[in-house]
Amino acid sequence: MKRKNAFIALLVLSLFLYEAVYGQGEGEQILRPNTQTGDSLEIKDKIRNLEEIVVTGTRTEKTLANTPILTRVISSAQLRQNDFENIMDALEYTIPGLQFNSDPRGDNIRIQGLENKYLLILVDGERLSTTPGGPIDFERLSLSNVKQIEIIKGAASALYGSSAIGMTINIITKTPDRKLEGWAKTRYSRFNDWVLDASVGTAFRRITSQTLFYRNSHNGYDLTPESPQAFTKDPGTNMNIEQKFAWNHKKTQITASGIYYLTEVTNPGESVKNTHYKSNNKTLRVTATQHFADNHQLKASYYGDFYTRNTIYQSTNESEKNATSDIQTLRILDTYTPSVSLQAIAGAEYNWNKDYNAIQYGEEIKTRKVNDMNGFAQVDWQIIPLLNVVGGFRLTHHSVFGNAYSPKINVMLSPGNWKFRGGxxxxxxxxxxxxxxxxxxxxxxxxxIGNPDLKAEKSDYLYFSSEYRRAAFNISVDMYQNSIRNKIQSAFVVVKDEKGVEETELRYSNVDNARIRGMELNVDYRPAQKVSLHGTYAYTDAKDTETDLQLKGNIRHAFSWHATYKDRLLEKDFSISLAGHWNSSKINDTEEITTDSHTGKTVQTVTTNPQSAFSLWKLTVVCTLWKKGHTQLDISGGIRNIFNYTDPVKFTTYDPGRRFFGSVLFKF
Structure with missing residues (x-):
């Protein structure tokens, strides 16, 4: 590790000296949007669109190049060039070390040895409700309507509250900007995986409206054919209908949107189960923004996300509600910009959560409620042209665990083509x-048995990054440490009642502390006008400080890469992209402490059962068959998991193997 850090320091120093001697002669090159498609596909000069607007790191609009909070972006161009299957596909091929597996409750994520509950998933800045079992159901999101995906690592609780400890992923959606626009898309791949996706929208005078429809169905797949009564991923169908409205009048803006989502996960043909799950989700969002002056605005919003899971009895087709998960948020945000170098935001937020479960909370109580009240503030100060400082805090009162104080500070220094960030x-x-x-x-x-006396898990996150940008080359190195205290752990305990009868209980307690250190190297390079290359390497040391063992599921080394070639063939625009990711072996160490009956000494036994390293590759070809103005017809096709890697023994990956896919997209 010392050699690796020394190499990184030497690389950064060399580039700094090169810039000091030679770096003042060349101007900045810009990536400009393609006015024909609305996507940033035509790269005029630059490898990345550093003028892209991001909002996640500060809750205010800043360009990607000028945000002091380190932010990674999956752009609309990347999404289109790779024709990703869904949100999970896009994240897995872009964020090194991120792992997915799905079950009937939703999608489980793990990164840096941390599971779902340490990652915050947002859509347009609002958190998604989890399924009653805890995972996120990403199938409810249409990828076609995603403008970009913004990712920030580490603690972001000062802005977003609970769960923003390991990573925050904000999915930014599109808004119509023409009198009539939309698309219709169909996509098909192995296992009868069929997607229908359509939208129509308008921006006319003061009114904006958009209607979206998304449907996906698949036959599921099985990595263990010796037990055909249970599939690795069960068959299922998802449908999503969304309506958005916006009204603008002088200095007032009102937006509203509603989503209805329905999903049904059935059993394979040879299953002996008599029940399966059917769930629905209703989402409502209303926002009112008032501009008092060019430098002052007040924004109030309501957000409600209501998830319900039902048990379907197949013999009678009757339905019974077994669990719900509801989130409601009221927020007011005041943004004041007294000068071009100073901006302040302050706000208040109330979150209300209600969870119902037919069996989870005992025979007498079926519903549990928690809420929290929050006040937060942030100041963004461009002290001098080279130095930007952002500081803020959040005060939270939670109805169960009490109070939390979450400060943050971020600094960015920008000499020449360099960006140094820390926080x-x-x-x-x-x-x-x-x-x-x-x-x-x-x-x-x-x-x-739950524990109502649990404390909140808290973290301290430190990071430093250096970024160098010059012409067709961009490189950044990020180093961080995330220390998590009072990690909640479940453990089996054998207890005896008054009659001496033993019972095994699963109890929860605050016992663990974790320390996660790592570094990430990102490189973007354009060796030629038609070729763009991107690569990321991540190293993670995720340790349980109580046992001195790596966190279960941690991957020490991970790579992701993406190469795109764009040209014209037979007078048609086309691109070919190769994407992939490689994960080192997944750590699965288990500690067992026993007492030697002869010596009385405590003996620690560590059992290692690592899961093998693997890589997955994906090839995508996109061709525009016809284009006139804003109207165009695209076809795409490719291969996922080119080398047909599966692991039906240890389930290092739940990927079902090689599969071809194709899609047709009509935009207007």
Whole structure:
């Protein structure tokens, strides 16, 4: 590790000296949007659109090049060039070390040894409700309507509250800007995976409207054919209908949107189960913005996300509600910009969560409620042209665990073509209702018992990054440490009642501390006008400081890469992209402490059962068959998992193997 850090320091120093001697002669090169398609596909000079507007790191609009909070962006151009299957596909091929697996409850994510609950998923700045089991259901999101995906690592609780400890992913959606626009798309691949996706929108005078429809169905797949009654991914169907409205009048803007999502996960043909899941999700968002002057605006918003899961009895086709997960948020945000170099935001927020579960919380109580009240503020100060400082904090009062204080400070120094960023932020994660209130028998295995006295998990995040940009070359090195205290752990405990009868209980407690250190190297390079290359390497050392073992599921080394060639063939625009990612072996160490019956000494035994390293590759070809003005017809096709890698034994990846795909997109 010391050699690696020395190499990075030498690389940064060399580039700095090169810039000092030779770096004043060349102007900045710009990536300009393609006015024909609305996507940033035509690269005129620059490898990346550093003028892209991002909002996640500061809750205010800043260009990617000038945000002091390190932000990674998956652009609309990347999404289109790779024709990703869904949000999961886009994240997995772009964020090194990120792992997915799905079950009937939703999509489980793990990165840096941290699971779902330490990652915050947002859509246009609002958090998605989780499924009753805890995961996120990404199938409810249409990729065609995504403008870009913004990713910030580390603690972001000062802006977004609970769960923003490990990573925050903000999915930014599109808004119509013409009198009539839209698209219709169909996509098909192996396992009868069929997507229908359409939208129509208008921006006429003061009114903006957009209607979206998305449907996906698949037959599921099985990596263990010796047990055909249970699939690795069960068959399912998803449908999403969304309506957006906006009204603008002088200095007033009102927006509203509603989403209805329906999903059904069925059983494979040879299954002996008599039940399956059917779920629906309703989302409502209303926002009112008032501009008092060019430098002052007040924004009030309501957000509600309501998820319901039902059990379907196949013999009678009757339905029974078994769980719900509801989130509601009220927020007011005041933004004041007294000068071009100073901006301040302040706000208040109230979050209300209600969870119902037919069995989770005991026989008498079926519904659990928690809420939190928040006040937050942030100042963004461009002290001098080379120095930008952003500082802020959040005060939270949670109805169960009490109070939390989450400060942050970020600094960016910009000499020439360099960007040096650094910062500190504190994060927290409130215990979830399962950890607080569980009271049920898990089959014959254990009695699961929550702990209402749990403390919030808290983190301290430090990072430093250096970025160098010059002509067709961009390189950045990021180093960080994330220390998490009071990690909540579940453990089996054998207890005896008054009659001496033993029972196994699963209990929750604050016992673990974790320390995660790492570095990430990002390189963008354009060796020729028609070729763009991108590569990322991530190193992660994720340690449980109580046992001195790596966190289960951690991957020490991970690469992701993306190469695109764009040209004209037979007078048609086309691009060919090769993307992939490689993960080193997944750590799965288990500690067992026993007492030697002869000596009385404590013996620590560590069992290692690593999951093998693997890589997945994806090839995509996109061709514009016809284009006139804003109207065009695109076709795309490709291969996912080119080398047909599967792991039906240890499930290093849940990928089902090689599959060809094709799609047709008509835009107007």
């Amino acid at each position: 500190y932020s504190k994060g927290f994660k409130a215990p979830d209702p399962t950890e607080l209130f569980s009271d049920f028998m898990m089959g014959s295995v254990s009695h699961n």
